[in-house]
Every structure is written in structure tokens, then in C-alpha cells.
Amino acid sequence: MKRLIVLTSLFMCTLTILPVLAGYQVGDVATDFKLKNIDGKMVSLSDYPESKGFIVIFTCNHCPYAVMYEDRIIELQTKFAAQGYPVVAINPNSANKQPKDSYANMITRAEEKSFNFPYLHDETQAIAKAYGATRTPHIYLLQRQGEDLKVAYIGAIDDNARKADDVEARYLEDAITALESGAKPDPDFTKAVGCTIKWE
Amino acid sequence: MLRTGILLFVMFAATALPAQPRIPVLSFDELDKLMNQPNDTLYVFNFWATWCAPCIKELPHFDSLGRRYAGQKLKVVLVSLDFEDELETKLRPFAQKRKLRSTVVLLNPGRGGEWIDRVSPAWSGAIPATVFVRGSSATRDFYEKQFEFAELNTIVQQILGEQE
Incomplete structure (x- = not known):
């Protein structure tokens, strides 16, 4: 009986976290959104009708792994916005759970680092849930195919969070190169250590 | 030989240690060996880091677990994902200050994230x-x-x- 209760409660646990763990796989059509940027204006992917795709990055202010990638994200925007793949960064964290990730602190951090990309606030966390983001940083590379934006790569920017100089595999850049040559990214999915998204 | 020594230390270190005399640095293969021992001890591996706030909140519960099941076939291993070059500046001072009693190891998995699936898909x-x-x-x-x-x-x- 006790075992049954334990099993049932574990099962219910699984059910409750499923909506978070669901989300996109490579090949799925990604949803657009309308989220507030650090300049107070609303930003949607439909604001960039000419883009070939997007580098959507779930990131935040407080996570050391996110911070280690800030300079690399600035470089990605410099390099790939011009090639048709702009960076769109989204902070999905609850400021109640992690005050450093408040909207006000997003503005401060963006000014300190001179972010050259939109840094959007997913206040309801609905977009992080729709995409299936679980950690920061968590990258979704989207490719425009007709009317749709399809997920082409999910995972890490590269294989070395700590030392940008010591990176061997640039997963995200290689994925864009593959798309540009008409190929499928390989790998199209990677994992990396990161901070949990701070759900409300 | 040194590696075997480290593994033996981790495998047999008593649960009630004084404040972290040693924190071995393990490769993923070395950790994987610890995670695949064919005995009847229940190992609880908790992946954490000193920079991770929710991790730090739950750490005392893992120490309590070790105490609650002292003398039984249960062993808690706190697997830190702190960086190896911050072992002395961050991890060890933290372990000493918090008086962690469970075994602490530092995992240096190297580059890439393929090892993450080997812990669990x-x-x-x-x-x-x-x-x-x-x-x-x-x-x-x-x-x-x-x-x-x-x-x-x-x-x-x-x-x-x-x-x-």
C-alpha cells in the first residue's frame, strides 16, 4: 500500500513537470511571441521579415554559465545578424525566485555589457515553456521555411563554457554553416551544464 | 595507482568525515565507475556547485539523509561541478564552512556534454x-x-x- 502511494505520488510528480519538459524538438515549428525588450518596446520575430532565421537564447543575469557566454553572444550577434540570423535573448526566470533576474536588473546588465541584441522578458514564462527550455543558457536555432520558423538546432553554443579560447566544437556556428549550405546540422542537439530555469 | 587510490578512498570513506580532508578530482569515467558498482549499497549522487543557489539550499538535506541512514547500505556523494581551478578558492572553503559531512568529489568532465546522457538521458x-x-x-x-x-x-x- 505504502509502495502504491509512493508510486502514485511519483507518477503525479511526473505529470506536473511534464508540461515543462515537453516543448520543441528539432524539426518542430517554433511559435512567435511578443515580449518586452529592455528599452520598453515589444519585440516579435515577425518584426524581422527579412531574416533567414533566429538564434533564440534563453539566458539570464545571475547564472554564472550565462554570464560566461555573454561576450560570445555579443560576438554571435555581430557575426550572424548580418548573415540573416539575429540573436534574440530571452530571460525566462521568475524575479520572485531569483531577484537578480528582474526586469530592472536586465536593463542594468544590458547597459553594463552593451548588449547589441534584444534582451526580452518572458514574464509569464509561457515562451520558455512552449519552447521546452530547461536551463540557462539554452539555445534554439530557428530557420525560416516558407511561412514557418522551424527548429534546426537545440543545445549549447559550444563545448567549453569556461574558456572561449579553448573551444574545439562550435555547435551553433557549425549549425548555421550547415543550414547555409543546405545541409542539416550535425549534431542538431547537444547538452551542457547550466542553471535551472527559476519557475514561478 | 593514484587513480585507484582515489577511487578506493571515495568508495570506502566513512560517511561521518571530519571537515573534508580531501576532495578528489574525478574524470567522468572515474565517476562512472562509482556509479556502476555491482553491490547492494544505494548510492545517492547529487550534482551541485557552489554557484548554484537551489543546490546550496538542498545540500543540508543530503547530509541529513547520510546521517539518518548511517550504518545502513546508503552512501551520499556530493558531486561538485565547480571548476577544478577553483577547488582551493571556492569549493574547499565552502565545504569547510558548511561542515559538509557527506563525501564531496569534484567532477571535471572535460569539454562537451556527451557525459550528461551517461548519467541519465x-x-x-x-x-x-x-x-x-x-x-x-x-x-x-x-x-x-x-x-x-x-x-x-x-x-x-x-x-x-x-x-x-
Whole structure:
């Protein structure tokens, strides 16, 4: 009986976290959104009708792994916005759970680092849930195919969070190169250590 | 030889240690060996780091678990994902200040994230994450979440209860 209760409660646990763990796989059509940027204006992917795709990055202010990638994200925007793949960064964290990730602190951090990309606030966390983001940083590379934006790569920017100089595999850049040559990214999915998204 | 020594140390270190005399640095293969021992001890591997706030909140529960099951076939291993070059500046001072009694190891998995699937395909890489392993019953239960003590205790009771 006790075992049954334990099993049932574990099962219910699984059910409750499923909506978070669901989300996109490579090949799925990604949803657009309308989220507030650090300049107070609303930003949607439909604001960039000419883009070939997007580098959507779930990131935040407080996570050391996110911070280690800030300079690399600035470089990605410099390099790939011009090639048709702009960076769109989204902070999905609850400021109640992690005050450093408040909207006000997003503005401060963006000014300190001179972010050259939109840094959007997913206040309801609905977009992080729709995409299936679980950690920061968590990258979704989207490719425009007709009317749709399809997920082409999910995972890490590269294989070395700590030392940008010591990176061997640039997963995200290689994925864009593959798309540009008409190929499928390989790998199209990677994992990396990161901070949990701070759900409300 | 040194590596074998480190592994033996981790395998047999008593649960009630004085404040962290040694914190071995393990490669993933070395950790993987610890996670695949064919005996009937229940190993609780908690993946954490000193920079991870939810991890730090749940750490005392893992120490409590070790105390609650002292003398039974349960062993808690706190697997730190702090960087190896911050072992002396961050991890050891933290372990001493918090008087961590469980075994602490520092995992240096090297580049890439392929090792994450080898812990569990269900792990996205976010921490805290915990895996309960018992070789004799082929148990490997994985959770990517922050625990309260009662939940940890329930899972342990459930796994230990299966033996009877």
C-alpha cells in the first residue's frame, strides 16, 4: 500500500513537470511571441521579415554559465545578424525566485555589457515553456521555411563554457554553416551544464 | 595507482568525515565507475556547485539523509561541478564552512556534454540534479529538481524497501 502511494505520488510528480519538459524538438515549428525588450518596446520575430532565421537564447543575469557566454553572444550577434540570423535573448526566470533576474536588473546588465541584441522578458514564462527550455543558457536555432520558423538546432553554443579560447566544437556556428549550405546540422542537439530555469 | 587510490578512498570513506580532508578530482569515467558498482549499497549522487543557489539550499538535506541512514547500505556523494581551478578558492572553503559531512568529489568532465546522457538521458544538464543508484537491483532513478528532505527520504525508503 505504502509502495502504491509512493508510486502514485511519483507518477503525479511526473505529470506536473511534464508540461515543462515537453516543448520543441528539432524539426518542430517554433511559435512567435511578443515580449518586452529592455528599452520598453515589444519585440516579435515577425518584426524581422527579412531574416533567414533566429538564434533564440534563453539566458539570464545571475547564472554564472550565462554570464560566461555573454561576450560570445555579443560576438554571435555581430557575426550572424548580418548573415540573416539575429540573436534574440530571452530571460525566462521568475524575479520572485531569483531577484537578480528582474526586469530592472536586465536593463542594468544590458547597459553594463552593451548588449547589441534584444534582451526580452518572458514574464509569464509561457515562451520558455512552449519552447521546452530547461536551463540557462539554452539555445534554439530557428530557420525560416516558407511561412514557418522551424527548429534546426537545440543545445549549447559550444563545448567549453569556461574558456572561449579553448573551444574545439562550435555547435551553433557549425549549425548555421550547415543550414547555409543546405545541409542539416550535425549534431542538431547537444547538452551542457547550466542553471535551472527559476519557475514561478 | 593514484587513480585507484582515489577511487578506493571515495568508495570506502566513512560517511561521518571530519571537515573534508580531501576532495578528489574525478574524470567522468572515474565517476562512472562509482556509479556502476555491482553491490547492494544505494548510492545517492547529487550534482551541485557552489554557484548554484537551489543546490546550496538542498545540500543540508543530503547530509541529513547520510546521517539518518548511517550504518545502513546508503552512501551520499556530493558531486561538485565547480571548476577544478577553483577547488582551493571556492569549493574547499565552502565545504569547510558548511561542515559538509557527506563525501564531496569534484567532477571535471572535460569539454562537451556527451557525459550528461551517461548519467541519465532524462537530464538536460541543469543543476541541481540527483541520481539514486543501486547496482544489485539495477536501480537508476534520476531527478532534475531541488529536493526537500521528506521527498528524498521517501525515495530512499522506497528503494531500500524493494529489497525485502
